[in-house]
Amino acid sequence: MRVLGIETSCDETGIAVYDDKKGLLSHALYSQVKLHADYGGVVPELASRDHVRKIVPLIRQALADADMTIEDLDGIAYTKGPGLIGALLVGACVGRALAFSWDKPAIGVHHMEGHLLAPMLEDDVPAFPFLALLVSGGHSMLVGVEGIGRYEVLGESVDDAAGEAFDKTAKLLGLDYPGGPRLAKLAAKGIEKSYRFPRPMTDKPGLNFSFSGLKTFAANTIAAEPKDDQTRANIACAFEEAVVDTLAIKCKRALKQTGYERLVIAGGVSANTRLRASLAEMMKNLGGKVYYPRDEFCTDNGAMIAYAGLQRLKAGQTDDLSVKGQPRWPLDTLAPVD
Ligand code: KG4
Ligand code: ZN
Numbered sequence: 229m230r231v232l233g234i235e236t237s238c239d240e241t242g243i244a245v246y247d248d249k250k251g252l253l254s255h256a257l258y259s260q261v262k263l264h265a266d267y268g269g270v271v272p273e274l275a276s277r278d279h280v281r282k283i284v285p286l287i288r289q290a291l292a293d294a295d296m297t298i299e300d301l302d303g304i305a306y307t308k309g310p311g312l313i314g315a316l317l318v319g320a321c322v323g324r325a326l327a328f329s330w331d332k333p334a335i336g337v338h339h340m341e342g343h344l345l346a347p348m349l350e351d352d353v354p355a356f357p358f359l360a361l362l363v364s365g366g367h368s369m370l371v372g373v374e375g376i377g378r379y380e381v382l383g384e385s386v387d388d389a390a391g392e393a394f395d396k397t398a399k400l401l402g403l404d405y406p407g408g409p410r411l412a413k414l415a416a417k418g419i420e421k422s423y424r425f426p427r428p429m430t431d432k433p434g435l436n437f438s439f440s441g442l443k444t445f446a447a448n449t450i451a452a453e454p455k456d457d458q459t460r461a462n463i464a465c466a467f468e469e470a471v472v473d474t475l476a477i478k479c480k481r482a483l484k485q486t487g488y489e490r491l492v493i494a495g496g497v498s499a500n501t502r503l504r505a506s507l508a509e510m511m512k513n514l515g516g517k518v519y520y521p522r523d524e525f526c527t528d529n530g531a532m533i534a535y536a537g538l539q540r541l542k543a544g545q546t547d548d549l550s551v552k553g554q555p556r557w558p559l560d561t562l563a564p565v566d
Pocket of ligand 2: 339365528
């Protein structure tokens with residue numbers, strides 16, 4: 229089975245073709261980072277318009293790179309939610325329209341299920357069950373995963389997502405949007421443990437996160453300290469240490485609670501090297517293993533949507549002809565795939 233995947237939930241247009249026997253046949257990505265940089269964040273209307281401009285040329289490119297025609301496709305998967313409604317509707321309209329005119333089945337995919345399954349695009353895939361730490365610009369979640377569509381949300385952020393906290397703190401440090409990777413680069417030049425930031429909600433039981441206080445702590449520290457490059461790097465490093473430690477403490481707690489031996493990390497922040505190193509070390513000590521996608525599939529992409537959609541289409545699941553976007557969509561309401 230071969231499925232075309234379409235991702236347009238935020239500021240990346242991602243298109244891919246996935247074959248259940250041969251794996252990923254092609255993927256094309258256009259990032260709108262430059263378009264939004266002047267505004268310091270994603271401008272939803274500009275995002276939607278740019279998806280409209282890029283989506284068809286990228287679909288043509290992905291099909292050509294896979295050396296395929298439309299006839300070779302068995303279905304279409306597009307991101308239905310969560311995300312920016314205008315951006316989602318571009319992918320949903322195009323995916324639905326192509327499915328209708330090409331007479332192919334189509335399905336709307338949950339964006340976070342796409343992230344969660346992205347490690348399946350790699351050679352060394354995690355077996356079920358596992359614990360998933362999903363950390364992106366819009367979400368921070370700990371999920372118990374028993375199988376595809378069998379998700380239990382064990383904890384989530386009560387305020388900012390981890391990526392959002394990275395982006396906001398980066399802005400305070402004078403770094404351009406998107407700040408997460410830039411803050412990580414600055415943090416690498418910092419002297420470890422120069423500052424001690426709080427580890428929010430780790431002294432109380434439970435698996436929820438809170439990151440907005442960390443951003444405020446960073447704002448106060450930045451205001452009170454000198455503005456030279458080394459001090460800024462030290463502050464970035466202390467912020468990153470605090471986020472990574474907090475996530476690691478909650479993962480360890482969730483692993484203990486569930487008894488799972490495998491940990492998957494996915495979403496944009498899973499590209500963070502300090503986070504990967506910390507969780508790899510922790511899993512080694514616990515006798516388990518950590519899995520994450522290659523860097524380009526940590527952030528938004530079409531490959532993860534093609535993969536997730538294929539699993540559901542293969543199980544006979546399809547969506548009706550109506551064009552729907554679902555900006556809010558709880559992950560634990562998805563149908564299981566057996
Ligand atoms: O998954 P993603 O592409 O989009 C959403 O679904 O939200 O995640 C983007 C987020 C941004 O907040 C970005 O700053 C963050 O992931 N990010 C990082 C790194 N790379 C991307 N944060 C920390 N360190 C990184 N290396
Ligand atoms: Zn995402």
